[in-house]
Amino acid sequence: MKPRYLELYAGLFFLLGIDSLVWISMNLARQQFFGSNGYQVNAIFSNCSGLTSGAAVAIAGVEVGRVKSISLDEYEANVTMIIDEGVELQEDVIASIKTKGLIGEKFIEISPGGAEEIISDGGIIRDTEPSMDIEGLISKFVHGSL
Numbered sequence: 001m002k003p004r005y006l007e008l009y010a011g012l013f014f015l016l017g018i019d020s021l022v023w024i025s026m027n028l029a030r031q032q033f034f035g036s037n038g039y040q041v042n043a044i045f046s047n048c049s050g051l052t053s054g055a056a057v058a059i060a061g062v063e064v065g066r067v068k069s070i071s072l073d074e075y076e077a078n079v080t081m082i083i084d085e086g087v088e089l090q091e092d093v094i095a096s097i098k099t100k101g102l103i104g105e106k107f108i109e110i111s112p113g114g115a116e117e118i119i120s121d122g123g124i125i126r127d128t129e130p131s132m133d134i135e136g137l138i139s140k141f142v143h144g145s146l
Contacts (some may be wrong), residue, residue, distance in 0.1 A: 038065060038082045039121035043095045043108070047130040048077035051097055056107040057081050067108065081108065089125070091117040097131035106131060 036125030048070060057065035072078070083089065099106055110125075119125065124136040 010146040038084045038087075040068065040119075041081050041089065041119055041123055043081065043127060043128050044073065045079060045095075045097065045130050046078045047133070048079060048097055048106075049133075050099075050106040050131060051077075051095045051108070052106070055105065057083065057110065058107060059087070059110045059112060064110070078090065085093050085108070089113075089119045089123075090115040092127065093119070093125055094127040094129065095125045096129040099131065111135060127130050 041145050051067065051070060053067055053069055055067040056063045057067065064087045069082045070077055070079050070081050079095075085099040089110065090113035094111040094113070096109045097106055097109065098109045
């Protein structure tokens with residue numbers, strides 16, 4: 001006859017394993033399911049190919065937020081970002097889509113501006129630079145039109 005406490009320990013061990021997997025998955029995906037501490041900013045890009053929800057937003061290589069969502073708005077990409085509290089973006093910042101490494105993941109690099117006005121919650125970054133189209137450049141080079 002099996003002792004009952006053995007089944008209890010096995011069940012607790014199983015639940016602890018499931019909790020650990022959920023915690024690891026959330027940290028690897030860097031998703032925030034329980035709300036976020038920050039404010040929302042939008043940017044309009046002519047092309048955001050390769051950029052995904054959850055991508056990093058950085059200033060000078062330091063992560064200051066995440067991409068919340070990407071939607072199509074009048075044939076342009078409307079990127080919604082959550083910027084960490086305490087990080088102030090001037091009205092004239094420039095948002096650029098960059099690649100980590102040669103063929104790494106895409107992220108948004110924000111170049112600081114010099115204006116005194118600060119973008120508020122729900123504001124829009126006016127100056128944007130889309131990602132460089134490597135495939136298009138290679139195609140132009142191969143076909144001799146570069």
